[in-house]
Amino acid sequence: MATAGTKNSLSIRDNRTGREYEVPILDGDVINAIDLRQIKVNEDDFGMMSYDPAFSNTASTRSAITYIDGDKGILRYRGYPIEQLAERASHLEVAYLILKGELPTKSQLDSFVEDVTFHTYVHENITEQVKGFRYDAHAMGMVISMVASLSTFYPDAKEVDDAKNRWQQIVRLVAKMPTLAAYTYRHHRGLPLVYPENELSYTANFLSMLFKIGTKEHKPSPVLERALDILFILHADHEQNCSTTAMRVIGSSRSDPYSALAGAMAALYGPLHGGANEAVLRMLTRIGSVSNIPKFIEGVKRKEERLMGFGHRIYKAYDPRASIIKRTADEVFEVTGRNPLLDIALELERIALSEDYFIERNLYPNVDFYSGIIYQSMGFPVEMFPVLFAIPRAAGWLAHWEEMITDKEQRIARPLQVFTGPAVRDFVPISDRR
Ligand code: CMC
Numbered sequence: 001m002a003t004a005g006t007k008n009s010l011s012i013r014d015n016r017t018g019r020e021y022e023v024p025i026l027d028g029d030v031i032n033a034i035d036l037r038q039i040k041v042n043e044d045d046f047g048m049m050s051y052d053p054a055f056s057n058t059a060s061t062r063s064a065i066t067y068i069d070g071d072k073g074i075l076r077y078r079g080y081p082i083e084q085l086a087e088r089a090s091h092l093e094v095a096y097l098i099l100k101g102e103l104p105t106k107s108q109l110d111s112f113v114e115d116v117t118f119h120t121y122v123h124e125n126i127t128e129q130v131k132g133f134r135y136d137a138h139a140m141g142m143v144i145s146m147v148a149s150l151s152t153f154y155p156d157a158k159e160v161d162d163a164k165n166r167w168q169q170i171v172r173l174v175a176k177m178p179t180l181a182a183y184t185y186r187h188h189r190g191l192p193l194v195y196p197e198n199e200l201s202y203t204a205n206f207l208s209m210l211f212k213i214g215t216k217e218h219k220p221s222p223v224l225e226r227a228l229d230i231l232f233i234l235h236a237d238h239e240q241n242c243s244t245t246a247m248r249v250i251g252s253s254r255s256d257p258y259s260a261l262a263g264a265m266a267a268l269y270g271p272l273h274g275g276a277n278e279a280v281l282r283m284l285t286r287i288g289s290v291s292n293i294p295k296f297i298e299g300v301k302r303k304e305e306r307l308m309g310f311g312h313r314i315y316k317a318y319d320p321r322a323s324i325i326k327r328t329a330d331e332v333f334e335v336t337g338r339n340p341l342l343d344i345a346l347e348l349e350r351i352a353l354s355e356d357y358f359i360e361r362n363l364y365p366n367v368d369f370y371s372g373i374i375y376q377s378m379g380f381p382v383e384m385f386p387v388l389f390a391i392p393r394a395a396g397w398l399a400h401w402e403e404m405i406t407d408k409e410q411r412i413a414r415p416l417q418v419f420t421g422p423a424v425r426d427f428v429p430i431s432d433r434r
Contacts, residue, residue: 014039014048030059040058049416056313059240061248061407065098065399066239070314075321077237078102086324091232092116092202095395097176098237099402112171119175120196120205122146122183123153127193128185139184139383140275143390144265146180147173158256160405169257170398177391178202182209185384203228205263206391211379223335223377227328231371234321235389237396241313243267243274247397248404249413257401264397265390271308274368274389278382280309281372284341293347301357309369310352311361321367329370336377345373424432 010031012021024033037047052058067076075082078097085094089103094105096112096153104112126146133142133314151157153174159165179196186193186209194209203225212218237246247264251257268274299305312319333339352358372385380388404410 012036012039014041016041027062033058047297051418053298055240055245060413061240061244061404061410063239063400063403064101065403066237066396068239068314070095070312070316073315073317073320075238082320083324086230086233089233090201091229091236091392092174094233094236095392098395098399099170115171116175116202117196117205119172119196120179120198122150126150126180127183130187130193133187134185135188135190137184137188139181139381140186140265140269140386140390142184142187142316143177143180143387144262144269146183147177147258147265148262149258150176151256151262154256154258157258158254159252160251161258163406166257166402166405168377170402173261173398175396177394178206179209181384181387182206182385185210185381186385188381190278193320201225201229203232221335223331225333227374228378230324230328231374231388232392234324234367235371235392237393237399240400241273242270243393244397244400247401251401251404252410252413254412257398260401261394264393268390268393269386274386274393276308276368277372277375277385277389278367280345280368281341281376281382281385283308284344284373287344287348290343290347293344293351297348297351297355307348307352307358307363307374309366310358311363312366315364315366316362318364319366322365322369325367325370325374329374332374332377337379339373341373341376345370 008025010023011026012023013019014021019039021039025031033050036049040046050058065078066081068074077085077094077103080097080103085097089097092113093104093109093255096109126149129146129149130142133145150172154169156165157169183193188397193211194212196205197208200208204220207220207225207228208218211220240248243264246267247260250260250263271279280414287293296305297307300307329342333342349369352363352365357363371388372382375385375388376382
């Protein structure tokens with residue numbers, strides 16, 4: 001305990017007892033929550049804890065991966081601004097940076113790309129599993145199931161304390177995510193599965209597995225290939241969000257990374273998180289035309305509707321990813337033609353940025369507001385949108401998993417609760433219950 005009067009400490013006075021406590025301040029504005037436990041009314045008391053539903057003000061880890069300043073609209077991976085990475089790096093280069101902490105040298109990148117390329121194939125039994133899904137199965141549900149299945153193909157992945165083994169599984173997962181995603185699309189369309197082609201880039205290979213017809217080589221437009229790479233970079237990590245927390249929490253019990261990543265994907269699936277890009281598209285389609293917007297906005301203000309793709313727990317100025325995506329959208333539309341939903345999106349954004357309801361609540365477009373329109377223009381069905389989020393986010397989840405496993409301060413995640421149920425009562429036989 002810090003002594004009273006030390007600058008880097010917090011003095012707490014418990015007015016129930018009149019006792020005073022000194023709690024050290026660590027890392028800027030942080031106190032160790034367990035230091036509150038000493039604050040007791042009497043010796044039998046459990047001790048003080050903090051109540052924080054949805055973890056609005058609780059750091060559950062130290063992390064060196066991604067830095068966000070939500071007030072200033074700053075996002076950096078390992079110190080590098082997202083704007084520079086989106087302009088100058090490739091997705092696999094960024095994945096390496098996120099996973100290893102440093103930008104790769106040329107030879108490190110070549111060998112990472114080669115490793116990832118080598119692991120893009122999945123066991124043939126997984127292809128059988130794809131065929132077992134209904135024709136209209138949601139792509140995200142299918143990929144979640146297949147990622148979980150991979151744990152049965154790689155039982156060695158349970159050796160989570162072996163660094164070499166962990167890296168092997170990380171490479172496998174980064175490599176196989178596009179293959180699994182593409183298989184769901186082909187299944188949905190009733191098309192034969194296309195195997196990975198090792199001479200193509202990560203994104204070109206993905207587009208080929210999706211859209212190749214017959215034996216003819218699928219050559220994506222370089223603009224679309226790069227646009228997808230940029231979208232992947234923007235989605236690669238976002239520190240301790242819902243799905244990353246799920247990955248860390250599941251991984252903290254030492255379960256294998258495939259099972260943990262399937263759980264992270266399940267968390268991402270929801271419409272308030274990675275399912276938002278799909279929800280935006282459905283919302284824009286439902287609004288249908290610019291003339292219907294005022295009615296929709298009235299519904300939002302009455303809280304009967306939610307403006308999907310707006311708002312963020314952390315960004316309260318603007319989401320820097322949204323500005324980059326908007327630029328990328330213009331480039332994509334030059335190739336694909338303008339998406340008719342864009343007019344509705346632009347008008348929604350204009351209204352939302354000028355009306356008090358949205359200004360007062362700091363509601364700005366987030367990463368998902370325009371990404372869905374781009375994906376749709378590139379030929380992806382809406383069910384694929386959350387999967388397109390999950391493919392690049394695999395790098396982020398795995399980096400956090402690695403960081404958590406090697407962090408000596410981490411143990412199995414186990415939050416507390418404030419019990420609000422009934423006090424002890426005696427069992428009532430069924431004949432006496434009312
Ligand atoms: N449309 C209308 N009102 C909203 C919205 C929205 N999209 N988001 C928040 N609000 C209102 C909310 O009703 C509340 O109003 P009041 O103070 O009158 O009760 C206020 O703003 C604060 O909202 P909150 O729900 O407490 O904010 P949160 O930090 O818990 O939620 C959020 C963040 C992203 C879940 C939420 O803004 C939302 O639901 N947005 C739409 C879904 C979405 O686009 N999600 C993608 C997030 S970015 C991708 C990712 O990282 O997953």
